[in-house]
Amino acid sequence: MSKQKSNMPDYNPSTSSSRAERGGRRDKVSSPSHSLRGRAPKELHQGIIEAYIHQNKKIGAMVELRCETDFVARTEEFKKLGHELCLQIAAMNPKKSSFLRQPWIRDETKTIKDLIDDYISKTGENIVVKRFNRYKI
Numbered sequence: 001m002s003k004q005k006s007n008m009p010d011y012n013p014s015t016s017s018s019r020a021e022r023g024g025r026r027d028k029v030s031s032p033s034h035s036l037r038g039r040a041p042k043e044l045h046q047g048i049i050e051a052y053i054h055q056n057k058k059i060g061a062m063v064e065l066r067c068e069t070d071f072v073a074r075t076e077e078f079k080k081l082g083h084e085l086c087l088q089i090a091a092m093n094p095k096k097s098s099f100l101r102q103p104w105i106r107d108e109t110k111t112i113k114d115l116i117d118d119y120i121s122k123t124g125e126n127i128v129v130k131r132f133n134r135y136k137i
Contacts, residue, residue: 044128046073050082052090058137061089064130072123081119081127088112089134099129 047066054060065082067073091105100113120127
């Protein structure tokens with residue numbers, strides 16, 4: 001099975017720029033899970049693709065959410081984060097570059113980055129929004 005190259009930039013809550021903005025190079029990840037556990041970052045080869053369709057069937061959202069292990073990817077907490085991110089995307093139609101800085105629709109005192117960081121602390125693994133898309137008729 002061959003890997004497909006995505007033209008989408010990687011979205012990482014611990015950095016403010018995408019890999020594309022950094023000229024394609026990877027930077028070390030600095031996130032709560034790594035500072036708490038004192039270990040080097042791992043590759044994010046596991047995760048889920050979550051989808052949400054609004055009840056009017058005219059708005060939908062999909063998000064690719066990555067983590068380090070399939071153990072975390074299968075948890076209800078990780079799936080809940082994917083669902084929350086889909087709701088945010090459907091409700092706010094974020095631009096790719098501003099998504100992590102947006103106030104969370106359920107608690108405007110938190111940003112999406114804060115929400116993801118909370119889940120990083122809960123799981124002990126790095127979590128990254130790889131890409132997302134919103135659909136509207």
